[in-house]
C-alpha cells in the first residue's frame with residue numbers, strides 16, 4: 001500500500017475560529033480554499049450526503065472570504081469587476097456574479113452583497129480577488145478601500161435549517177427570501193444572515209464578523225439543532241455535482257468565459273454599464289460558443305475522484321474536451337461528471353469515451369445541470 005500523504009499545517013494554511021469544533025466532530029479530510037482550511041468529509045461522502053438531504057448540518061465555510069470594497073467609488077469598482085448589471089442593486093440583496101478579466105476569462109464567481117450605497121462584500125470562491133480589486137482600484141485611481149475583513153461565514157444547510165435558525169434567531173429568519181439578507185441579533189451583536197449556501201437543500205449563511213463569538217454561536221446552533229439531528233457538514237461533492245453548482249478552479253478558470261460556464265444569463269452586455277472584459281465578451285457573444293459545460297453519466301461507479309482533468313474523446317477518437325469534476329451518485333445510478341465539451345458533442349444522449357484512472361469508459365452526455 002502506498003503511503004497516503006497528509007497536508008502539513010502552517011500559518012499560511014489558515015485555521016478558522018470554528019476549527020476546534022470541526023475537529024471535535026471528527027472531520028476526516030480537509031482541503032485548502034482561499035488559503036484556509038475547508039472540511040470535505042466527516043463520516044463519509046455518502047453518509048454526509050444522506051444526512052444533509054434529510055436533516056440539518058452546520059458548516060464552517062469561513063474560507064468563503066469577504067473582499068470588502070468601501071468608499072465613494074465602491075459601486076463603480078464592483079461594477080468594473082463583474083459583467084452582471086448591478087446598477088439596480090439594493091441593500092439586502094445578494095448577487096451571484098461572474099468576475100471577468102480583460103479577455104473575458106473568469107476570475108472568480110462570488111456572491112456579491114450590497115451592504116450600503118458605497119459598501120459591498122464579495123464573498124469569493126478560491127482565487128485571489130483581493131489583489132485583482134486592489135490592482136484595479138490603484139490603476140484606475142479609484143477612491144475606495146479594499147480589504148479582507150474578519151468575517152467567518154457559518155452555513156446552516158438542509159431541510160430542517162429554517163426550524164433551527166428560527167429557534168436561534170427568532171421567526172424573522174423565516175421572512176428572509178432566497179438570496180436576500182437581514183441583520184439579526186446574537187448576544188446583542190448584529191449579524192448579516194442570508195438565505196443562501198452551496199447546496200440545493202436550502203438554508204442560511206451567517207456572516208459572523210466577530211471571531212470571539214464563534215464558539216458560542218456554533219454551540220448554540222448545535223444545542224438547538226440536537227432535536228433536529230444536527231451534525232457537522234461541509235459542501236458535499238455528490239450533492240453539488242448532482243445539483244449543478246460549479247466550483248471555480250475545478251470546473252472553470254480564467255481560460256473560460258462565463259458563456260462557456262453556462263453563466264450567460266449573468267452577462268448583461270445590453271446594460272449601460274462599464275466593466276473589464278466587456279469588449280472581449282461582446283466578441284465572444286458574436287462568435288458563438290465553441291465549447292461549454294455539460295454533464296456526462298456513466299452506468300458504473302468509479303472508486304476514484306477527479307484530481308486532474310480526464311480527457312474526453314468522441315467515439316471516433318477525436319479529443320473533444322475534459323472532465324473537471326465527478327462523483328458516484330446513487331440518484332443517477334453510477335458515476336456522474338461535469339465536463340467542458342466541444343459544440344458538436346453537446347446533444348443529450350451522445351456517447352463519448354473518457355480516459356479515467358480506471359481505464360477508458362463509455363459515458364453519455366446530458367445537458368447541464370442534469371436533465
Ligand code: THG
Pocket residue numbers: 064095096109110111123124125126153179196197198199205245246
Ligand atoms: N456562499 C457564499 N460565498 C461563496 C459561496 C457560497 N463563495 C464561494 C462560492 N460559494 C461561490 N460560488 C457560488 C456558486 C453558486 C452559487 C453560489 C455561490 C449559487 N447559485 C445558485 C444557482 O446557480 O442556481 C443561485 C444563483 C442565483 O439565483 O443568482 O447558489 O455558497 N457566501
